[in-house]
Amino acid sequence: MSPHLSLQSVSYCYEEGGPQAVRDFTLDISQGEFVALLGHNGSGKSTVAKLLNGLYTPSAGHVLVSGMDTRDPKHTWEIRKRCGMVFQNPDNQIVATMVREDVAFGLENIGVPTQQMPGLIEQALKSVNMTAFATRAPHLLSGGQKQRVAIAGILAMQPEALVLDEATAMLDPSGREEVFETVQRLNKEQGITVVWITHFMEEAARCGRIAVMYKGELVMDGTPKEVFSQVQRVRDYRLDVPPMTRLAQMLINQGITLPADILTPDEMRREVLRLAHQA
Numbered sequence: 482m483s484p485h486l487s488l489q490s491v492s493y494c495y496e497e498g499g500p501q502a503v504r505d506f507t508l509d510i511s512q513g514e515f516v517a518l519l520g521h522n523g524s525g526k527s528t529v530a531k532l533l534n535g536l537y538t539p540s541a542g543h544v545l546v547s548g549m550d551t552r553d554p555k556h557t558w559e560i561r562k563r564c565g566m567v568f569q570n571p572d573n574q575i576v577a578t579m580v581r582e583d584v585a586f587g588l589e590n591i592g593v594p595t596q597q598m599p600g601l602i603e604q605a606l607k608s609v610n611m612t613a614f615a616t617r618a619p620h621l622l623s624g625g626q627k628q629r630v631a632i633a634g635i636l637a638m639q640p641e642a643l644v645l646d647e648a649t650a651m652l653d654p655s656g657r658e659e660v661f662e663t664v665q666r667l668n669k670e671q672g673i674t675v676v677w678i679t680h681f682m683e684e685a686a687r688c689g690r691i692a693v694m695y696k697g698e699l700v701m702d703g704t705p706k707e708v709f710s711q712v713q714r715v716r717d718y719r720l721d722v723p724p725m726t727r728l729a730q731m732l733i734n735q736g737i738t739l740p741a742d743i744l745t746p747d748e749m750r751r752e753v754l755r756l757a758h759q760a
Contacts, residue, residue, distance in 0.1 A: 483548060484509035485674050486533055486564070486642060491542035492697075493528055502528045504697040506542070512641070513672040515665070517685035517705075520694035521719040526678045529694070530646040533676065535560040547641060562591055565635030569647040571627035574634070580606070580622075581615040584634045591638060598637075605637035608671075609663050625656025629663055636667070642674040643667070649679065657681070682709070686723045686744040693718055710742035725749045 487510070493503040503525045510516055520526045531537045532544050535551040546564050549556040568574060577583040584602045593601065606612045609629040619627060628648055635643065645664065649657035661677075661684055668675045677688055685691055691708045693701035695718045701708050709715060709722045712730050721727070729743040729752075737756070743749050 482511070484545075485512040485514075485547060486510040486676070487543075487545040488529065488532065488539075489543045489545070491529075491532060491539045491544060493525075493532060493537060494540045501540075501697055503532070503539075506694075506697070506699050508692055508699055508702070510674060510676065512674055513668070515668045515675045515677065515689045517688035517691045518676055518678045518694065519680075519682075519685055519691060519720055524694040525697040526694055527646050528697075530566065530644045530676065530678055533642075533644050534564050534566045536566075558591065562638050563640055564642040564644060565638065565640040567628065567631050567635065567643065567645045567648045569650050571624055571631055571651070574631040575619040575627060578618055579615075580611065580617050580619055580630055583619055583630055584637050587634045587638050593638075601637045601639070602633075605633040608636050608667060609633045623656060624652045625659040628652065628656070628660045632660075632663060632667075640673065642676070644676045644678070646678045647680065648677075649681065649684065657684070661687070682721055682723045686726075693720065695719075705744055706742040709744060710740075712741070 488506050488508045491503055491506045492501050494501050518526050518529060532539060535557050538552050544551040546560045549560055551560055575583055576586050581602055584605055585598055588598050588601060606615055609632050611629050611633055619630060643664065649660050652660065664675055667673045679685055686705045686709065688705065691703065691705055692699060693708065700718060709726045712722050712726065715722050723744050725743050725745055725748065728749065729739050729741060732739050733741060739752050743752060
């Protein structure tokens with residue numbers, strides 16, 4: 482089975498002859514995967530996001546979305562319909578004065594007949610638990626609610642994949658949680674492929690797979706436990722690890738026998754209780 486999203490030896494330069502923002506980058510993502518893309522500022526994460534959506538076309542290599550090459554202009558609109566993007570600042574994505582109208586905006590852009598729109602809008606708002614806010618003015622919503630409206634606007638176009646570029650970076654903890662849980666549920670219930678770009682390691686720990694970028698290249702790829710258990714290597718790439726992984730490493734350095742791949746408070750609690758029972 483061919484990958485749903487595929488970057489094949491991709492390089493990208495913002496200026497001809499300039500430095501490469503992405504260099505010889507290869508990554509295959511299967512249908513329904515939930516992949517966190519990590520990297521320090523300037524590592525090339527946002528460039529990869531825009532390459533996946535066809536906003537940029539590679540200087541070298543190929544980007545395929547459902548088998549369609551982003552370099553082929555006849556596929557551009559279909560690629561952007563199938564692979565939706567959510568950006569960092571929700572206010573930059575709100576274009577209408579009513580939630581329902583904002584969700585309709587993308588449908589209008591792709592030429593969906595007017596009579597088909599109400600059902601698609603209703604279903605999209607229902608998917609992100611925002612039906613009750615359909616007639617609300619977006620500027621009265623919280624940051625997390627605005628991002629859910631932005632996601633609804635993409636869902637109305639019935640995408641197969643979502644690329645979220647630091648979509649929780651400007652939100653408070655409760656807003657971050659509501660957006661992450663919404664996307665996680667869409668992934669599980671509807672099988673939508675997710676590329677989740679974040680600098681919050683505790684979010685990455687909840688994804689199914691992690692890809693790490695450094696200076697435009699893919700340098701690590703594996704499950705959260707496989708990646709975060711390599712604490713020093715992750716730090717060498719100017720990233721941190723989840724708090725519980727960091728605590729486990731400190732305790733291991735003090736001679737306490739713990740797994741190096743602890744990610745969550747629940748896992749730490751279980752290991753501490755196990756040690757207590759052995760004492």
